[in-house]
Amino acid sequence: MRDNSQPPPRHPTRAVTIGNVGVGGDNPVRVQSMTNTDTRDVPATLAQIRALADAGCEIVRLAVLDEDAAAALRPIHEASPVPLVADIHFDHRLAVAALAAGIEALRINPGNIGSEAAVDTVVAAAKDHGAPIRIGVNSGSVQKDLLKKFGGPTPEAMVESALTHIAYLEKRGFHDIKVSLKSSSVPRTVAAYRLLAGKVDYPLHIGVTEAGTPMRGAVKSAVGLGILLSEGLGDTLRVSLTGDPVTEIGVAYEILRSLDIRARGPEIISCPTCGRTEIDLVGLAEAVEERLRGVTEVFTVAVMGCVVNGPGEAREADIGIAGGRDCGIIFRKGQVLGKVRGADNLIPAFMDELDRYLTEKKE
């Protein structure tokens, strides 16, 4: 019998490779995002790609709107620390130019790029470059005939739309495919992926589109992606937030961590505070979070407000502090290291201990 506390078994998919990053099959669930700079602005776009990569983003997508944007791809690609995906609508020449510039994958819907000859050209170029193609169906982009047939952008309509795009590629012997089916509705997104997973074995790029501003978008993404991931669905994910895409990466890893699928950086456990809280827990938790920003080692830190529940959690953590009356007790792997007296001394003392812990961890 499966241990239900273990990460969910993955729905089997074939693997594709984007540059040096495998997606699907036995590969880890990949975290990706998209730049929101003007792709023609090479320095700004590269700066954002680097910031995304530093945060743990493994694949970055860029919008390629015109020939000037396509011309910027070569210098961007040459300096990018991660593989790139060119996001193209309608113009197959931009797709060919992106591949010629070295871009590792395309996001393009072959049914939207015009003639059969145009599809032939893109597929031939993708084969030549070993570049996968992501078919990305959004509820807002389902073909008119399917909207009519299904009475709107239903999960069935989205899946049929994806299958029609997939057929364009399969008919040309091209199977290096990933698929996404995004809607801003969580139930519709979940239903669409479940349906598609029963029909194809291509890797699934999961996401809830237009999820919203950081708080709302993070919640919507966590609910939608959490349901899918808990069913083993999803080979790569993007959390879509209105704002700086770097924020998306932290949210993506927290979603993966909360299901024990992947972890990057420390987990910070802090209690919600209550009438028993005896230390400046908010200040301490914020200081800990700030100190640990950018740290990639995986460990647990507990910051707890009182001696009622605090020591229990703090003892379980790799390093923790539990507040007492005008004091705090510091733990390391279940052992009490000592008592710090005086409210003003708690943050500096715990920061020193955290620094010592990180130094030892690196040795």
Ligand code: SF4
């Ligand atoms: Fe309240 Fe203590 Fe629980 Fe924090 S650990 S919420 S202070 S009881």
